[in-house]
Amino acid sequence: MSETGKNGKVIRIEVLRYRPEQDREPFLQSYDVPFTDDMSVLQGLQYIKDRLDGTLSFRWSCRMAICGSCGMMIDGEPCLACKTFLRDFPAGAVRVEALAHFPIERDLVIRMDDFLAKLESIKPWIVPKEERTLAQGEYLQTPAQLDVYEQFSSCINCLLCYAACPQYGLNPDFVGPGIMALLHRYNADSRDGAAAERMEVAGSEAGAFNCTAVGYCSEVCPKHVDPANAVNQNKTRAAGDYFLRLVRPKGGAK
Amino acid sequence: MKAAMKRSNAPIFWGLFGAGGMLAALFGPVLVFITGIAVPLGLILPADAMSWPRMQAFAQHWAGKGFLFAIIALFLWHAAHRICHSLHDLGVHAGAATRLACYGSAALGTLLAAGALWAVGF
Ligand code: SF4
Numbered sequence: 188m189s190e191t192g193k194n195g196k197v198i199r200i201e202v203l204r205y206r207p208e209q210d211r212e213p214f215l216q217s218y219d220v221p222f223t224d225d226m227s228v229l230q231g232l233q234y235i236k237d238r239l240d241g242t243l244s245f246r247w248s249c250r251m252a253i254c255g256s257c258g259m260m261i262d263g264e265p266c267l268a269c270k271t272f273l274r275d276f277p278a279g280a281v282r283v284e285a286l287a288h289f290p291i292e293r294d295l296v297i298r299m300d301d302f303l304a305k306l307e308s309i310k311p312w313i314v315p316k317e318e319r320t321l322a323q324g325e326y327l328q329t330p331a332q333l334d335v336y337e338q339f340s341s342c343i344n345c346l347l348c349y350a351a352c353p354q355y356g357l358n359p360d361f362v363g364p365g366i367m368a369l370l371h372r373y374n375a376d377s378r379d380g381a382a383a384e385r386m387e388v389a390g391s392e393a394g395a396f397n398c399t400a401v402g403y404c405s406e407v408c409p410k411h412v413d414p415a416n417a418v419n420q421n422k423t424r425a426a427g428d429y430f431l432r433l434v435r436p437k438g439g440a441k
Numbered sequence: 442m443k444a445a446m447k448r449s450n451a452p453i454f455w456g457l458f459g460a461g462g463m464l465a466a467l468f469g470p471v472l473v474f475i476t477g478i479a480v481p482l483g484l485i486l487p488a489d490a491m492s493w494p495r496m497q498a499f500a501q502h503w504a505g506k507g508f509l510f511a512i513i514a515l516f517l518w519h520a521a522h523r524i525c526h527s528l529h530d531l532g533v534h535a536g537a538a539t540r541l542a543c544y545g546s547a548a549l550g551t552l553l554a555a556g557a558l559w560a561v562g563f
């Protein structure tokens with residue numbers, strides 16, 4: 188590598204490669220990438236793809252931490268590649284791997300079918316508590332009612348929390364932190380009336396009780412959603428539902 | 442995924458775990474201090490604070506009985522649940538055998554405590 192960045196710095200990026208048609212198993216491949224202090228890991232990967240090795244595959248779109256496509260393991264931690272900077276690896280090397288706990292489709296691209304199926308199962312939309320006609324106008328909400336769920340609505344489906352969750356790693360049936368945050372986002376919305384239906388997921392054997400309160404999901408979340416908090420609130424709700432149904436049998440899981 | 446949509450019975454064990462955890466946090470340290478440090482070393486508390494007649498009277502009073510039973514049984518359920526989940530983390534997955542060993546010991550301990558408290562009389 189003779190070419191260097193404006194500041195003359197070069198970093199060695201080790202990338203986990205896997206091309207199913209030719210590689211029997213994933214392996215690490217190193218590239219020397221010249222960089223400047225404003226370059227993200229994603230830009231480093233783009234440099235590799237454009238200048239060094241066009242066969243490298245990875246997902247990205249917005250490059251500003253909003254689309255949730257560029258989640259990967261960076262030096263072993265679940266991170267958004269566009270929100271992580273090459274200057275922060277002073278040892279001059281960084282390892283980039285596909286997101287943990289998911290099957291690899293190709294190189295840094297993972298399969299998210301499992302997550303999408305789970306997402307569908309929780310009805311991730313507002314199911315109106317009471318139908319209103321157009322003439323009746325909007326569904327109004329106070330700032331206090333917004334406060335209850337707003338944080339959980341910031342989820343960008345980046346799956347970093349899934350890569351962080353040891354329980355999802357052990358048991359992929361667990362719906363996982365992100366889904367619990369989204370489920371809570373709709374349940375906690377004053378306009379929504381489908382909490383009892385979603386309880387079928389939250390209170391099931393795949394639901395909240397798989398969590399052992401590790402809390403790493405909330406640490407890695409790039410949008411401060413705090414999925415661990417959503418899981419915890421739903422443990423309490425699911426327990427309440429479990430015991431209450433004995434005196435008030437209706438709704439919830441079978 | 443649908444197969445896993447059975448309602449979980451975890452709330453029972455989670456409830457006992459939570460109750461035990463709360464009692465452990467409230468009374469655990471002070472019990473260790475009283476029974477393990479203060480009384481044996483004669484600090485702060487009178488040396489006969491845990492003498493046989495006193496403890497017997499405590500265990501015979503309905504309130505003392507209730508306290509002892511709650512402390513012993515709920516601490517056991519708390520520990521059983523914690524151990525069961527820690528084993529899972531270590532790769533010993535919660536099958537029928539692990540569950541039976543963990544929750545079975547807690548159930549047995551609960552019965553023994555109830556029996557013993559009954560046996561000391563009122
Ligand atoms: S909760 Fe956070 S970490 Fe999890 S998917 Fe949503 S944005 Fe990503």
Ligand code: FES
Nearest residue numbers: 249250255257269
């Ligand atoms: S590229 Fe959109 S979140 Fe990183």
